[in-house]
Amino acid sequence: MPIVTPGSEGRDMRAELLPPELLPLFDDRFVRSCDLVEEYVRALAMAVVREAGLDGATRGPLAAGMDGAAERLVCAARGEAGAPAPREPEAIAAEQQAHDPAALPTYRIAEAAAAAWPAVLRGEVRGEEALFSPANAALWPDYFSNDNPLYAINNRVGAQGAAHALPAGPLRVLELGGGLGSASLALLDALEAAGRLGDLVEYRFTELAPPFLRRAQRTLGARRPGLPIAYARTDIDQPLAGQGIAPGSVDLAWAVNTVHVARDLGATLAELRAALRPGGVLVLGECLRPYPGAPVYPEFVFHLLEPFRAPRLDAALRPEPGFLTPEAWQASFLAAGFEPLPIYPDVVRIRAVYPAFFVGALGARRP
Numbered sequence: 001m002p003i004v005t006p007g008s009e010g011r012d013m014r015a016e017l018l019p020p021e022l023l024p025l026f027d028d029r030f031v032r033s034c035d036l037v038e039e040y041v042r043a044l045a046m047a048v049v050r051e052a053g054l055d056g057a058t059r060g061p062l063a064a065g066m067d068g069a070a071e072r073l074v075c076a077a078r079g080e081a082g083a084p085a086p087r088e089p090e091a092i093a094a095e096q097q098a099h100d101p102a103a104l105p106t107y108r109i110a111e112a113a114a115a116a117w118p119a120v121l122r123g124e125v126r127g128e129e130a131l132f133s134p135a136n137a138a139l140w141p142d143y144f145s146n147d148n149p150l151y152a153i154n155n156r157v158g159a160q161g162a163a164h165a166l167p168a169g170p171l172r173v174l175e176l177g178g179g180l181g182s183a184s185l186a187l188l189d190a191l192e193a194a195g196r197l198g199d200l201v202e203y204r205f206t207e208l209a210p211p212f213l214r215r216a217q218r219t220l221g222a223r224r225p226g227l228p229i230a231y232a233r234t235d236i237d238q239p240l241a242g243q244g245i246a247p248g249s250v251d252l253a254w255a256v257n258t259v260h261v262a263r264d265l266g267a268t269l270a271e272l273r274a275a276l277r278p279g280g281v282l283v284l285g286e287c288l289r290p291y292p293g294a295p296v297y298p299e300f301v302f303h304l305l306e307p308f309r310a311p312r313l314d315a316a317l318r319p320e321p322g323f324l325t326p327e328a329w330q331a332s333f334l335a336a337g338f339e340p341l342p343i344y345p346d347v348v349r350i351r352a353v354y355p356a357f358f359v360g361a362l363g364a365r366r367p
């Protein structure tokens, strides 16, 4: 996301396009880190494409179901039309180190993904095993952290979006796919800043992976002692009522970068709608695909994972796997019986000027 783009008529338009509370997040340091990591991931994608022979006649055999992933990699390696060739990955990482080392955990995860791709494409190992191997375990807490500006942006924008959409009165919050708890911490900060922490009567933190759940419990217990936080393993692909979440019992359902992995997005949204009380809201902090088919750099990592890569598709509502466009989210909300709220920030306006902008909070109210 260069600050001055062809769409910005030679001006820095951040102050016109972003709400004031988000401006400090999109400072020059962050924007430069975004440019660097995009260049880095493209350089890694090019190396994978070369190594796996995806771009030429020598293309090796791919495991079943990997054609789409191979196409995405080729697309990520190609980059935008007219984009200059990236530098060597080491040079880009060295510049990041000098510019802002706090963003390096994203580089480490991207590097782990690059190392995994060739064997995953050949079907020798599953992406889940490779990405979450014991050797990579130590990388994740640093990546899913509010100290990593490249990940924290999802949490902070999502939490601000949630704070804007909060219903009045007591708050029973349900978080899905809470991972290591960094989004929860961001939401609790935002509730505090909005003077709503005192309204919190229940914060139900849920997550699928027991090791993440245990770690989040330790972190949140230490960082936010005394709050009414309950912890449970919950699968967004299964009925929520069967997992102890009573229909109509939630005022705010929220998740950061989780609901796009739902196997059947329509079914998961219907479950979330049923869990909310009338007037309750769903807020999703999500990486957004700016336009259909446009690559987004975090996909280089998450396309390794089968739920990300292979959800149930639907020509109208879920036309491609992975991250969704803002329009696709809103169409899915409507189809699931929600009233969509304005997207926070206004990514449709922003992407016309900054096409690489890809974070937003999608809100929807249960009528």
Ligand SMILES: C[S@@+](CC[C@H](N)C(=O)[O-])C[C@H]1O[C@@H](n2cnc3c(N)ncnc32)[C@H](O)[C@@H]1O
Residues within 6 Å of the ligand: 144, 145, 155, 176, 177, 178, 179, 180, 181, 182, 183, 184, 207, 208, 209, 212, 234, 235, 236, 237, 256, 257, 258, 261, 307
């Ligand atoms: C991108 S991470 C979100 C991390 C989290 N926001 C944080 O701050 O640490 C997505 C999370 O969704 C979880 N997840 C994946 N599939 C899920 C499912 N079917 N049901 C619930 N959670 C799931 C993953 O284990 C992971 O923790």
